[in-house]
Amino acid sequence: MSDDFHAAVTGLGLVTPAGIGVDESWRRICKGESTAAYDEELEGMPVDFTCRVPGFDADKLLGRRTAWRLDRYVHLALVAAREAVADADLDPEEWDGSRVGVVMGNALGGIGTFERQHNTMLAEGTGRMSSMLIPMMGVNMVAGYIAIDCGAQGPNLVTTTACASATTAIGTARDLLRTGRCDIVIAGGTEAGLTRPVLAGFTRMGALSGRVDDPRTASRPFDADRDGFVAAEGAGILVLERVEHAEARGARIRARVSGYGASADAHHATAPDPTGAGVSAAIGAALADAGLGPSDVDHVNAHGTSTPLNDAVEAKVLRRMFGDKPAVTSVKGVTGHSLGAAGAIEAACAVLSIEQNMVPPTANLDSQDNSVDVDVVRDKPRRMPVNAATSNSFGFGGQNAVLVLTAA
Structure with missing residues (x-):
C-alpha cells in the first residue's frame, strides 16, 4: 500500500x-542515432565494437590533479554529478552536508585500473604498481569521491545489482528521503568496463551482438533480428529531494519518483525466468508503491537490451500487465548497454519524456519481433502526454528493479 511519498527530481546529469551532458545526450537519443562503432582497444577480438563516450577528456573536465587518481568510472560519474547539482541550482558551499546523501549504482568498479595494474605487475613486478590501485578500483569509491567533491556528509553507499544497479540506487535514495534521513540525495549509476577481459567474457557467454560488419545496426531492441547487446559505458545522476525541501527553496521540480519495486527471479544466474514472474512482481510493487494502476502508465522505458531472451520476456510481461496502451521504448538502441549505469540514464530519459511529452524512438527497429506484442516507438520521437512512466532494469542473478516516475 502506498503512503503517497514522492521524491522530487530537481537535477539531471x-x-x-x-x-x-543532458542536452547533447537527449538530442541524439531522440534522433535514434546509434552510437556503436569499432573500438580500437578491442582490435583483434571476435567482437571489436562498443559504445564509448565520445571526446571525454577527464583532465579538461575535472582537472589533471583530480583526474590522475581516479578510475574512468569515477570520472564519468563526477562530471554527471556536477551537472546534476548545478541543474538543481544547489550550492554545496551553502547546503547542510549532513543532510545530503549519495547512493550510486555500479557493477564492475575500477576494472580498467585493475587490468592495467595487473599487466604492470606481470611485466615489471609489484614494485612498479600504483599505490592508488585499491582506492581506484573499489566499487564503493565512486560514492565516496562524489561526497568528497561536494561535501555530502550523509549516508553514502553503492548498490550492486548488476544491470539493475542504478535503478536500485535511485529506489534506495528515495527510501532515505522517505524515512527523513536526508533532505537531498545524489543518486544514479556509472560504469566504465569496456576492457578486453570483460568483453571477452561477455563474448564467450554469447551475450554480445556479433554484427562486426555493421556495428551501427547491432543494438536493435525488440527487433526480429536482434542477436545480443552492445557493451557501453556512461553515467547518469538524478538529484532527489524531499518535496517540502525543494519547494521551500523554490526549486524547479522536473518530475517525481513516486514508486519503486524490486524482486528476484530465483531462477538462473544469467537467463531471465521465462514466465516473467519476477519482472511482474517488481512492476506490480512499484505501481502499488506509487498508488497507481497499470492503466495510469503512459510510457515504459524498457530494459530492452537487444538480447533474444530478455526482450521476449519483458515484452510478454508488459503485454500481460499493461495491454497495448503504454508507448514503449528502449534507448539502448542508441546508447548500447552500460550495465550498472543503464538504469539511471534511462530514468533520466523518462524524466525528460514526462517534461517534454515526448517518447524517443527505439533505434534499429526495422522488423518488430512477432512475439513482441506491445506498442514500441520507432523511426521518430512520438509526441504524446506522459504523466506516468515506468523505468525497468533487470540484471544477472535475476535481480529486478522498477521505478515509477510521474509529472510534477
Whole structure:
C-alpha cells in the first residue's frame, strides 16, 4: 500500500555515448542515432565494437590533479554529478552536508585500473604498481569521491545489482528521503568496463551482438533480428529531494519518483525466468508503491537490451500487465548497454519524456519481433502526454528493479 511519498527530481546529469551532458545526450537519443562503432582497444577480438563516450577528456573536465587518481568510472560519474547539482541550482558551499546523501549504482568498479595494474605487475613486478590501485578500483569509491567533491556528509553507499544497479540506487535514495534521513540525495549509476577481459567474457557467454560488419545496426531492441547487446559505458545522476525541501527553496521540480519495486527471479544466474514472474512482481510493487494502476502508465522505458531472451520476456510481461496502451521504448538502441549505469540514464530519459511529452524512438527497429506484442516507438520521437512512466532494469542473478516516475 502506498503512503503517497514522492521524491522530487530537481537535477539531471548525463555522460553517455550519445554525448556529454543532458542536452547533447537527449538530442541524439531522440534522433535514434546509434552510437556503436569499432573500438580500437578491442582490435583483434571476435567482437571489436562498443559504445564509448565520445571526446571525454577527464583532465579538461575535472582537472589533471583530480583526474590522475581516479578510475574512468569515477570520472564519468563526477562530471554527471556536477551537472546534476548545478541543474538543481544547489550550492554545496551553502547546503547542510549532513543532510545530503549519495547512493550510486555500479557493477564492475575500477576494472580498467585493475587490468592495467595487473599487466604492470606481470611485466615489471609489484614494485612498479600504483599505490592508488585499491582506492581506484573499489566499487564503493565512486560514492565516496562524489561526497568528497561536494561535501555530502550523509549516508553514502553503492548498490550492486548488476544491470539493475542504478535503478536500485535511485529506489534506495528515495527510501532515505522517505524515512527523513536526508533532505537531498545524489543518486544514479556509472560504469566504465569496456576492457578486453570483460568483453571477452561477455563474448564467450554469447551475450554480445556479433554484427562486426555493421556495428551501427547491432543494438536493435525488440527487433526480429536482434542477436545480443552492445557493451557501453556512461553515467547518469538524478538529484532527489524531499518535496517540502525543494519547494521551500523554490526549486524547479522536473518530475517525481513516486514508486519503486524490486524482486528476484530465483531462477538462473544469467537467463531471465521465462514466465516473467519476477519482472511482474517488481512492476506490480512499484505501481502499488506509487498508488497507481497499470492503466495510469503512459510510457515504459524498457530494459530492452537487444538480447533474444530478455526482450521476449519483458515484452510478454508488459503485454500481460499493461495491454497495448503504454508507448514503449528502449534507448539502448542508441546508447548500447552500460550495465550498472543503464538504469539511471534511462530514468533520466523518462524524466525528460514526462517534461517534454515526448517518447524517443527505439533505434534499429526495422522488423518488430512477432512475439513482441506491445506498442514500441520507432523511426521518430512520438509526441504524446506522459504523466506516468515506468523505468525497468533487470540484471544477472535475476535481480529486478522498477521505478515509477510521474509529472510534477
